[in-house]
Amino acid sequence: MKFALGIDIGGTTTKIALVDEAGQIANRKFFYTSKQKSENDFFESLFVSISELMEEAGSEAHLTGIGAGAPSANEREGTIENAANLPFSPKVDFVKVLTSKYDLPVSLVKDSNASTLGELNYGAAKGMKNFILLTLGTGLGCGVVVDGNLISGRGGHASEAGHVCVNKFGRECGCGRKGCLETYVSATGLKRTAFKLMANSMAESSLRNYSYENMTAKAIAQAANAGDVLALQAFDYTGETLGRAMADMAAWFDPEAIFLSGGLAAAGELLFQPAAKSMEFYLLDFYKGKIKLLPSALGVNDAALLGTASLVWQGLPTIRK
Ligand SMILES: [Zn+2]
Numbered sequence: 001m002k003f004a005l006g007i008d009i010g011g012t013t014t015k016i017a018l019v020d021e022a023g024q025i026a027n028r029k030f031f032y033t034s035k036q037k038s039e040n041d042f043f044e045s046l047f048v049s050i051s052e053l054m055e056e057a058g059s060e061a062h063l064t065g066i067g068a069g070a071p072s073a074n075e076r077e078g079t080i081e082n083a084a085n086l087p088f089s090p091k092v093d094f095v096k097v098l099t100s101k102y103d104l105p106v107s108l109v110k111d112s113n114a115s116t117l118g119e120l121n122y123g124a125a126k127g128m129k130n131f132i133l134l135t136l137g138t139g140l141g142c143g144v145v146v147d148g149n150l151i152s153g154r155g156g157h158a159s160e161a162g163h164v165c166v167n168k169f170g171r172e173c174g175c176g177r178k179g180c181l182e183t184y185v186s187a188t189g190l191k192r193t194a195f196k197l198m199a200n201s202m203a204e205s206s207l208r209n210y211s212y213e214n215m216t217a218k219a220i221a222q223a224a225n226a227g228d229v230l231a232l233q234a235f236d237y238t239g240e241t242l243g244r245a246m247a248d249m250a251a252w253f254d255p256e257a258i259f260l261s262g263g264l265a266a267a268g269e270l271l272f273q274p275a276a277k278s279m280e281f282y283l284l285d286f287y288k289g290k291i292k293l294l295p296s297a298l299g300v301n302d303a304a305l306l307g308t309a310s311l312v313w314q315g316l317p318t319i320r321k
Contacts, residue, residue: 001026002064003057004312005050008114008304009033009070011085011138014042015301016049018057019309023122025302026061029053039088043097065105066098067311069114069304075156078108084174085138107311111135111304112159113150115296116143118307119259120150121314124297131257132249133296134161134242136264136271139174140182140189146253162186166245184241187217187264194220194234205230221267235270242271243278250279250287261296261303268295 003018003026010033017028029049036042054061072083078095080088098106109117116133119125125133129148135141140162144151151158162182163175170179171192183189194207194215206223207215207230223231246258258279264271276293283291296303 001060002062004064004309005053005066006305006308006312007046007066007068008111008301008308009068009080009086010111011071014046014049015305016046016053017305017309018053018061018063019306021313023306023309025305027053027057028305033086036087039092042087047101063102063104065107065312066102067114067308068094068098068106068108069111069308070094070108071111073108073110073156075109075113075152077156078106080108105312105315107308107315109150109308109311110141110157112141113143113152114304114307114311115141115261116145116150116307117310118298118303118305119261119296120145120307121310122298122306123303124294125257125259128256130253130255131259132246132253132255133259133261134246134265135262136186136260137262138186138188140186141262144249144253144255161245161249164245164248166241181241181245185238185245185264187262190217190220190234190238190264191215193237194230197230197233197237201230203229207231217264217267221270224267224270232270235267236274238264239271239274240278242275243280244282246275246279246291246293247282247284247287250283250291254287255291257292257294259294259296261298265295 006017006019008015012034013030014033015030018026031045070080074081080092080094082090095106095108112135125131131145133143142159142161144159163180165179166181167179171183173180173183220231
């Protein structure tokens with residue numbers, strides 16, 4: 001049986017899976033990226049996990065190729081560059097390391113593009129030619145499909161929507177600049193908003209029992225669902241900011257749908273409702289009522305893995321032998 005090996009590299013965990021052409025995951029494994037001290041440690045753990053995965057799959061399993069998704073991936077070069085949350089040197093030649101070990105075609109895309117390909121090939125975007133996917137987690141990731149093609153850009157760094165400036169006097173961002181979209185619209189952004197609202201208000205709130213370290217987007221969602229006014233305001237503000245940004249994205253790409261995925265999107269209507277309302281308000285007239293705001297049809301864990309596997313089946317960017 002033929003399989004693609006999908007690798008989804010994240011700051012906390014790295015997940016790997018054997019996926020068939022129909023998008024069925026046969027076997028999967030993960031290890032903690034956060035426990036690796038260096039890129040050598042990382043590759044050693046990766047190779048061990050791959051061996052174990054292949055052993056479990058049995059001798060009938062045959063690898064066709066390897067697809068990977070990672071933060072800060074350079075899709076043109078097959079490298080991972082200046083990844084803030086990975087134990088890597090400034091430039092890791094990921095594709096080269098993998099091809100020299102396995103003698104298979106290897107393809108690398110950035111993490112949000114992996115999720116976008118998963119949605120396109122196996123999820124709710126199947127058959128769509130123009131859509132945007134936003135992953136709302138610790139930061140904000142983005143993938144854009146225009147006229148059926150995932151856009152990559154000159155240097156392989158297109159669609160960095162998390163670092164579009166929405167307020168030049170705004171919050172400091174991990175990228176060193178100010179007012180980036182992800183400092184407002186992400187799990188971290190929601191948390192920063194909740195603390196700002198608490199500082200500016202005397203209202204009672206269950207959120208006041210949390211330290212900054214212990215606060216999570218999930219806790220804010222729970223409080224909001226229980227009717228906590230400050231938590232609801234935090235979601236409204238986040239959704240309003242997101243809606244305005246999506247109206248801008250519509251002006252660039254004219255999508256038929258925008259998908260929200262990731263931990264923060266799991267808040268559901270708390271986020272979707274104010275985001276949709278704000279997007280409609282800010283949209284140019286001829287887009288109004290025409291852009292669907294949808295949740296991802298794939299689990300947070302599976303979208304990226306399926307997307308990386310689809311790189312193999314479709315021979316997408318940076319495949320090298
Ligand atoms: Zn930034």
